Amino acid sequence: MSPRRSYDQYCSAARALDTVGDRWTLLIVRELLAGPRRYTDLHADLPGVSTDVLASRLKDMERDGLTTRRRLPPPGAAFVYELTGRGAALLPVLQALGEWGQAELGEPRPTDAVRAHWFALPLLRALEGEGVVEVRLEEGLFHLHLGARGGPVYGDGPAPGEPDARLVLDSPTCTALARGELSLADAVRAGRIEVSGEGTPAKALRALREE
Numbered sequence: 568m569s570p571r572r573s574y575d576q577y578c579s580a581a582r583a584l585d586t587v588g589d590r591w592t593l594l595i596v597r598e599l600l601a602g603p604r605r606y607t608d609l610h611a612d613l614p615g616v617s618t619d620v621l622a623s624r625l626k627d628m629e630r631d632g633l634t635t636r637r638r639l640p641p642p643g644a645a646f647v648y649e650l651t652g653r654g655a656a657l658l659p660v661l662q663a664l665g666e667w668g669q670a671e672l673g674e675p676r677p678t679d680a681v682r683a684h685w686f687a688l689p690l691l692r693a694l695e696g697e698g699v700v701e702v703r704l705e706e707g708l709f710h711l712h713l714g715a716r717g718g719p720v721y722g723d724g725p726a727p728g729e730p731d732a733r734l735v736l737d738s739p740t741c742t743a744l745a746r747g748e749l750s751l752a753d754a755v756r757a758g759r760i761e762v763s764g765e766g767t768p769a770k771a772l773r774a775l776r777e778e
Contacts, residue, residue: 571627586631587657591616591624593664596650596657599634601684602719603647614680628654658720662692669747683707686741687721690734693744693751698731698768705738713768731766 574581587593591613598604598612610621625648628634633654638646665688675681683706690702690711697714710726712719736744740759743749754760755775762772 591620593661595624596654597661599648599650600658600720601722603649605645605647612682662688665689672746681706684709684721684723686745687711689745696768696771698766699726700732700734700768701726701730703735704741730764732762732764732769735761
């Protein structure tokens with residue numbers, strides 16, 4: 568476990584950065600907002616991180632009370648990492664950071680990795696209400712838990728049951744949303760997002776077309 572480094576400044580922002588300012592830490596939080604993850608799954612969805620750095624960050628995060636590590640019951644019997652309440656409380660921090668970083672996205676670079684679920688947080692910022700929303704992109708499928716109070720805020724793959732809404736959108740639309748160039752409401756009104764389902768989120772989105 569790496570020794571704790573500190574800015575040694577009596578400032579809440581500095582203290583926060585003492586804990587989450589290391590490279591990869593907040594991106595590990597982003598992945599764990601989907602719920603418990605195995606080390607191998609985290610490594611697969613954090614392209615570019617070395618095994619040593621990932622292991623070190625996870626140990627630091629456990630020491631700092633951001634994550635816990637537990638063994639799944641048989642037949643899984645694998646260890647998983649998950650966020651504590653303090654770790655999950657970083658969601659609005661990531662949301663604000665993502666909104667601030669919209670202007671930095673630009674065009675995707677040839678070296679940029681892409682995972683469908685990385686678009687979950689921008690969509691969570693745009694959607695209101697409560698319910699489960701399944702999202703299909705060209706890059707893959709994921710689902711969102713709107714208004715989640717504890718537990719995962721999104722998940723990879725299809726919704727665990729019948730979702731309250733299903734959204735289908737192409738890469739240009741999703742990229743424009745992530746960059747802040749297009750609002751969700753305008754995308755729905757322009758027919759760039761296909762909305763289906765009978766839950767409250769679906770009805771609210773379809774109502775946008777009539778405004």
